[in-house]
Amino acid sequence: MDGSWSSPYFIGGAVLFAFAGAVAYFWMSSFLFGAGYQGAPRRSVDAMFRLSGLRAGDLLVELGAGVGAVTFPAARERCARVLAIEIEPLRVILLRARRALGPGSDRIEIRRMNLFEVPLGEATVVSAFLWPGAMARLRPKFERELRAGARVVSRCHAIPEWTPTEYDRGSDVYLYIWPGAVAAGGMA
Numbered sequence: 001m002d003g004s005w006s007s008p009y010f011i012g013g014a015v016l017f018a019f020a021g022a023v024a025y026f027w028m029s030s031f032l033f034g035a036g037y038q039g040a041p042r043r044s045v046d047a048m049f050r051l052s053g054l055r056a057g058d059l060l061v062e063l064g065a066g067v068g069a070v071t072f073p074a075a076r077e078r079c080a081r082v083l084a085i086e087i088e089p090l091r092v093i094l095l096r097a098r099r100a101l102g103p104g105s106d107r108i109e110i111r112r113m114n115l116f117e118v119p120l121g122e123a124t125v126v127s128a129f130l131w132p133g134a135m136a137r138l139r140p141k142f143e144r145e146l147r148a149g150a151r152v153v154s155r156c157h158a159i160p161e162w163t164p165t166e167y168d169r170g171s172d173v174y175l176y177i178w179p180g181a182v183a184a185g186g187m188a
Contacts, residue, residue, distance in 0.1 A: 040069040040129055040155060047171035048153040052125045054078045061085065061123040063115040063130065063138070067094050070127050075104035080125070084110045085118050120145040129155040136160045146178040 048070060054060060056079035062070050065084035074080045086092050092112040099105045111118070116137065120126060123146065128135065135157045142152060142159070154174045158164065162181040164174040 039066065041171075042069075044129075044155050044171040044173055045070055045073055047168045047173040048127055048155065049074070049078060051166055051168060051173060051175035052127075052151040052153045054080050054125055056080060058124040059083065059122055060125045060127060061118065061120060063118070063126060063128040064134075065091070065095060065110070066129075067091055068098055071095065071108060071110075072098060072102065072104070075107040076102065079104070079107065081107045082109070083118070083123075084108065085113060085115045086110070087112060087114055116141065120150075121147060123147075123150055126150065126152045127154075128152070128157075130157060132157045132160075142178065143182065148179060150178045152176040152178065152181075 048054070054074060058078075058080040059082075060070070060074045060080045061083045062074075063085050065071050065086040068084065071082050071084040075082045084095055086095060089112065092110060095110045099108045099110060115130075115134075120141065126142070126146070128138070130138070135154060136159075139159050139161065146152070152159065152175070154176070156172045158174055159176060159181070162176050165177045165181060166175040167173070168175075
């Protein structure tokens with residue numbers, strides 16, 4: 001075995017180590033930023049679009065955009081404007097690269113920021129796939145900032161103290177229409 005830096009064994013090992021490190025960072029780093037990563041299956045994305053009635057002219061704010069499973073189909077297939085919010089740096093780079101490589105890029109804005117700080121007043125649709133604790137923390141923000149008629153779609157986790165307008169059991173997607181979700185739930 002050749003012990004030099006240019007050895008194929010050394011180079012192969014270094015590439016493998018770098019790849020393993022990148023994968024570990026991708027999967028584990030989001031825990032440093034607040035939540036783990038799990039991609040959205042296409043059936044859930046389609047259910048979010050169907051339930052929310054997402055269409056051209058809507059402004060979709062995707063909280064925790066990940067790598068864009070909702071962002072890109074919303075802009076490219078539904079012609080909606082999209083504000084993708086993601087805090088994890090590598091995912092923001094991936095989102096920006098995907099935006100640059102495909103159609104509809106003029107309808108996609110990507111911001112690296114804390115999702116609890118993004119203004120929601122202009123959103124017509126908000127999408128989220130976040131832990132239950134994050135959904136509970138977002139509820140008061142939704143109540144303060146959403147305009148009447150705004151639709152919130154959440155995958156897997158309900159918004160505490162709100163009653164969904166509709167729930168798709170097959171894709172585990174909740175739809176809420178503000179402020180009716182609160183009135184139906186008896187909270188204010």
